[in-house]
Every structure is written in structure tokens, then in C-alpha cells.
Amino acid sequence: MDALSRIKQLGMPRRNDELWTFFPVAKIPAPEFPEASVCEEDFSDEKDFAALLPVAQNVHPMVKDIAEGASEMALLKSNNDFGRTVLNIGKNAKASIEILDNKVLHPLVAERFDINVAEGADVEIFFANPACDLPLRFRHFRITQAAGSTVRFSAIERGNGISRVSIDDFLQGPGASIEIRTLNMLGGNAESHHRLHIYHNAPETTSTQLSRNLLDGSSRASYDGSVIVGNGCTKTLSGQLVNTILLSEDSSVSVKPVLKIYHDDVECTHGNTVGELDAEQMFYLVSRGIPQETAKKMLISSFAKETFYPLPDSPAKKRLLQVLE
Amino acid sequence: MLSIKNLKASIEDGTQILKGIDLEVKPGEVHAIMGPNGSGKSTLSKVIMGHPAYHVDGGSVELDGKNLLEMEISERANSGLFISTQYPTEIPGVNNVEFLKMALNSKRAYLGLPEIGEDEFKKLCEEKMELLEMDDRYRDRGVNDGYSGGEKKRNEILQMAILDPKVSFLDETDSGLDIDALRIVANGINHIMAPEKAVILVTHYQRLLDYIKPTYVHVLRHGKIILSGGPELALKLEKQGYDWIEEK
Numbered sequence: 001m002d003a004l005s006r007i008k009q010l011g012m013p014r015r016n017d018e019l020w021t022f023f024p025v026a027k028i029p030a031p032e033f034p035e036a037s038v039c040e041e042d043f044s045d046e047k048d049f050a051a052l053l054p055v056a057q058n059v060h061p062m063v064k065d066i067a068e069g070a071s072e073m074a075l076l077k078s079n080n081d082f083g084r085t086v087l088n089i090g091k092n093a094k095a096s097i098e099i100l101d102n103k104v105l106h107p108l109v110a111e112r113f114d115i116n117v118a119e120g121a122d123v124e125i126f127f128a129n130p131a132c133d134l135p136l137r138f139r140h141f142r143i144t145q146a147a148g149s150t151v152r153f154s155a156i157e158r159g160n161g162i163s164r165v166s167i168d169d170f171l172q173g174p175g176a177s178i179e180i181r182t183l184n185m186l187g188g189n190a191e192s193h194h195r196l197h198i199y200h201n202a203p204e205t206t207s208t209q210l211s212r213n214l215l216d217g218s219s220r221a222s223y224d225g226s227v228i229v230g231n232g233c234t235k236t237l238s239g240q241l242v243n244t245i246l247l248s249e250d251s252s253v254s255v256k257p258v259l260k261i262y263h264d265d266v267e268c269t270h271g272n273t274v275g276e277l278d279a280e281q282m283f284y285l286v287s288r289g290i291p292q293e294t295a296k297k298m299l300i301s302s303f304a305k306e307t308f309y310p311l312p313d314s315p316a317k318k319r320l321l322q323v324l325e
Numbered sequence: 326m327l328s329i330k331n332l333k334a335s336i337e338d339g340t341q342i343l344k345g346i347d348l349e350v351k352p353g354e355v356h357a358i359m360g361p362n363g364s365g366k367s368t369l370s371k372v373i374m375g376h377p378a379y380h381v382d383g384g385s386v387e388l389d390g391k392n393l394l395e396m397e398i399s400e401r402a403n404s405g406l407f408i409s410t411q412y413p414t415e416i417p418g419v420n421n422v423e424f425l426k427m428a429l430n431s432k433r434a435y436l437g438l439p440e441i442g443e444d445e446f447k448k449l450c451e452e453k454m455e456l457l458e459m460d461d462r463y464r465d466r467g468v469n470d471g472y473s474g475g476e477k478k479r480n481e482i483l484q485m486a487i488l489d490p491k492v493s494f495l496d497e498t499d500s501g502l503d504i505d506a507l508r509i510v511a512n513g514i515n516h517i518m519a520p521e522k523a524v525i526l527v528t529h530y531q532r533l534l535d536y537i538k539p540t541y542v543h544v545l546r547h548g549k550i551i552l553s554g555g556p557e558l559a560l561k562l563e564k565q566g567y568d569w570i571e572e573k
Contacts, residue, residue: 279377279378280414281414281416283374283376283377283398283414284413284414284416284468285416285419285424285428286397286398286399286402287374287375287398287399287401287402287408288402288424288428288431288484288488289399289402289403289428289431289432289435289488290399290427290428290431291399291431292397292398292399294427294431295399298416298419298424298427299416299419301418301419302416302417302418302419302467303418304418305418306417306418309417309418
């Protein structure tokens with residue numbers, strides 16, 4: 001079934017759709033679609049409207065191949081309302097991919113990234129969007145990882161509109177691992193919604209998720225993260241942690257961790273903290289003569305930077321920490 | 326210099342921890358406060374610095390004639406008060422040296438002085454770190470982040486050395502220190518001490534007072550100073566404990 005037919009079958013996202021539980025679905029404008037789909041790929045199993053939307057719009061995919069053993073840095077930027085990028089990362093290749101912001105000011109912008117990571121490849125994917133006024137943006141990532149591959153996905157979101165990032169990661173080969181680190185720094189009426197499905201489909205695979213939120217004004221964030229460990233996937237390691245600091249009375253966060261485990265001998269954890277700035281840390285700083293407001297900024301900055309400190313030295317780490325300076 | 330009169334303070338549930346503390350500290354003096362666990366020693370330092378977990382029920386605290394209790398916490402620090410808590414707080418993500426510079430410049434701004442120059446600050450930092458035998462690892466890490474107990478105490482004294490306060494209230498600075506570290510930290514405190522400054526030491530043991538000679542020793546129990554004396558009092562407490570005082 002092509003993407004357009006699948007969208008017609010599914011209809012627009014609804015509040016009772018578990019993939020859109022926390023998203024303000026009423027704010028999604030009904031897009032206009034072409035009469036027929038030109039893409040012949042089968043999307044009959046795809047359930048996420050955001051994953052289908054760019055394909056259903058018949059966008060011409062940008063395909064980039066990184067050769068076996070190569071080492072490359074790349075910048076990706078979509079200049080249309082809808083964009084699709086296919087990245088094929090060769091065996092044992094090393095890639096650093098930064099996704100730049102789409103500045104098209106249309107009511108709805110949607111991008112889809114298909115990232116195929118071959119055996120032993122090491123890939124970092126990151127974006128640190130400058131504060132922008134895109135009213136509604138979807139970014140969907142479908143990542144497939146072969147044995148021994150490593151993916152580090154890192155993002156900072158600090159826009160003024162409504163953003164949704166969805167990730168489907170398939171750990172298909174033994175020893176594959178993904179590390180996801182995201183930071184939302186939101187104010188006003190901004191919203192950021194993350195929906196992740198991590199499929200551990202091979203033994204000895206690892207996934208790490210850390211999501212941090214700094215929410216001010218009336219901003220909202222949500223984290224809907226599922227980890228699915230398949231039968232026979234022994235020695236799976238999975239950890240999920242969401243830390244939120246609410247800087248205002250009206251900001252809010254919703255977190256939904258889901259673990260579906262079909263095998264013993266795995267280690268899966270999840271945690272969630274919501275609070276204000278640490279009172280003892282604040283006292284310590286001001287007791288050294290630092291004014292309250294400056295101390296607050298220092299603590300906010302430290303909370304934000306900590307999201308990315310554990311990353312290995314790389315273009316992603318450099319860029320993300322630079323943005324936070 | 327520091328004048329504490331009939332200071333009473335309680336925690337949120339209304340339990341009174343300090344029940345009328347009187348303490349006069351003059352320039353050049355070292356005061357040692359000893360006492361059983363839970364007597365209110367740590368609370369005293371936090372209350373005079375304005376920790377939000379405590380409510381002042383009465384009394385006064387003045388530093389050079391200025392009422393500290395009416396000041397913001399940062400203002401108390403910039404007026405010349407320094408406290409080191411028993412368990413220094415870790416702040417990952419805030420670089421230790423940048424924090425020191427920020428604190429020093431906050432004090433300088435309060436005193437109407439310009440920001441310290443890069444070279445001058447670097448020199449100051451190097452000098453004080455050398456005094457405390459601290460290596461470069463302290464520069465790159467977050468404030469107390471991942472430090473051992475002894476490293477944290479040393480870092481506290483580094484802050485004291487750089488901020489150059491009039492009155493320093495050091496709460497169990499000797500805990501967690503091995504023999505060499507105790508000597509280094511104590512020497513650092515002695516080096517920073519000057520005739521126009523004062524130090525209040527909270528300790529359980531004589532060993533710190535072997536290095537830093539106190540002018541007065543006080544016993545704090547049940548939220549009040551129940552006995553004061555000279556350095557010989559600490560030796561007696563070390564031998565006999567606290568029970569004899571109540572018996573007296």
C-alpha cells in the first residue's frame with residue numbers, strides 16, 4: 001500500500017490515537033494531497049501520520065550514500081514544506097550528520113529521514129535549531145541498524161511553535177546501539193512532543209534515552225518512549241530517563257514510558273523526575289555572593305549542558321555545547 | 326566584628342533548633358564550636374547565611390554593625406561572610422574556575438570595584454591552588470562534581486582564599502581528610518587568617534585544633550552555647566566527652 005492510500009486509510013491523527021496522545025491534534029491543518037502517489041514503496045505497516053506525510057506529498061527523496069569505511073560530515077537542509085532524505089551509511093563508515101532548520105514559514109512542515117546504518121558504522125545525527133517561528137513541524141526518523149553499528153542522536157529544541165519528533169529505531173544486528181539525548185528549552189506557548197519506538201530485534205543490543213526539559217511560560221513537552229525487546233534478544237540493555245525542570249506555574253510535561261519485553265535476561269530501566277531548580281545548589285551559589293538571577297541562569301545552563309557532556313568529543317558535542325553558551 | 330545575640334531559629338515544622346545563641350567574634354580570633362551531633366552547630370552557620378530551610382524566630386546577627394538578617398544571601402557573602410558546609414554541594418555543569426571568577430567578580434561589583442583581569446585572576450588562582458597543593462584537575466571539573474570528601478573540603482578553602490572573607494564559618498572542614506590533607510587544609514586556613522579576620526571552626530576533634538589554635542572553645546548543646554573556655558577546654562572534651570558539663 002502506498003503512503004497516500006495509507007494516510008487515507010488511517011485518516012488524520014486523533015486524540016485517542018496512542019501515537020498522538022499528548023499532541024494537540026486539533027492544531028494540525030488538513031493538508032492538500034496529490035491525486036495519486038508516485039512512490040511505490042509499501043507503507044501498509046506504517047501507523048504514524050508524520051512518517052507518511054512527506055512521502056504522500058510525492059516529494060523527491062534526497063539520497064546520500066556514504067561508502068564503506070569512509071568518514072564524512074554532512075549538513076542536511078530541506079527547503080520545502082515537505083522533505084525526505086535517505087541516508088545509506090556503509091559498513092564501518094563514520095558519519096556526522098547535522099540537520100539544519102527548514103525556514104519555510106508554512107502552516108505545516110514535515111520531514112522524513114530514512115537512515116540505514118550498515119555493520120560496524122558509527123553515526124551521529126544532531127540538530128540544534130535556532131529559535132524559529134515555524135508554527136508546526138514534524139520530523140520523523142526511521143533508523144535501521146546492522147550488527148555492531150552505533151548511532152548517537154542528539155537534539156536541542158527551542159522554537160516558538162509546535163514540534164513533534166518521532167523516531168523508530170530498529171536494532172537488527174547483535175551489538176548495535178543507539179544513544180538518544182534531547183533537550184527542550186521552551187517558553188511562551190511552545191510545545192515539543194517526542195514519540196520514540198526502539199525495537200531491540202537482536203541479542204546484546206543497547207539503547208539509551210535521556211530527555212531533558214527546561215520549561216517556562218505556558219510551554220508543554222511530552223515524551224512517549226517505548227522500548228520493545230524481541231524474543232531471543234538476550235543481554236539487551238536499555239535505559240530511559242526524563243528530567244524536567246518547570247520554571248513556571250503554567251508549564252507542563254507528560255511522560256509515558258512503555259516497556260514491552262518478550263525475553264528474560266535483559267536489563268531495562270526507566271525513570272522520570274520533575275522539579276524546580278535545586279534549592280541547595282541555588283543556596284550554594286548565592287552564598288558565594290552570586291546574585292540570585294545570575295545563579296538561576298548558571299543552574300539552567302548547567303542542567304542543559306549536562307545533557308550532552310557524556311558525548312564523545314565530536315562535531316555534534318562541539319556544536320550543541322556552543323549553542324548553549 | 327560578628328555579633329550574634331539571642332539567636333533563635335526553627336525548621337519548617339516549627340521545631341526550634343537554635344534556642345538563643347550568643348557569640349561575639351572579634352578580629353584576629355579563632356573560635357572553635359564543639360558539641361554532640363544534632364546540637365545545632367551546622368544549623369548555626371546556615372542560619373546566619375540565610376538558608377531558606379530555616380526561620381529566624383528572634384535575635385540578631387551583625388557583621389561590622391550591619392544587620393545580616395535583613396540582607397539577601399548574596400549580600401551577606403559580599404559583605405564578608407563565608408560559610409563552608411559539612412557536605413559541600415555538587416554542581417555539575419558549572420565549571421569550578423568560572424564559578425570562582427563569577428563569585429569574585431560579584432563581590433568586586435558589590436564593593437564598587439571593576440572585574441578582575443584575566444591574568445590577575447589566573448595568577449590569584451594559581452597562587453591559592455599552590456598553597457592548597459591542588460592540581461589542574463580542579464580547573465576543568467564542575468563545582469565539587471565527583472570530588473572525594475577531602476577534595477571538596479580543599480575546594481571550599483580555595484574559595485575562601487579567593488573570596489577573602491572577613492569571617493569564615495567552617496563546618497567540620499576536617500571531616501573526610503586524611504592526615505596530609507588535614508595538614509594542607511589547616512595550613513591554608515592559617516595562611517588566609519589575618520589580624521583583621523576571624524574564623525569559626527566547627528569540629529568534633531582536637532586534631533584540627535592542633536594545627537589551628539583557637540582563641541576560644543565553645544560547647545553547643547540543645548541549641549545553646551552552654552560553656553565557653555580557652556584551648557584547654559577542647560583537650561578536656563576530647564578526654565571526657567560532654568556528659569560532665571551537664572553534670573556540672
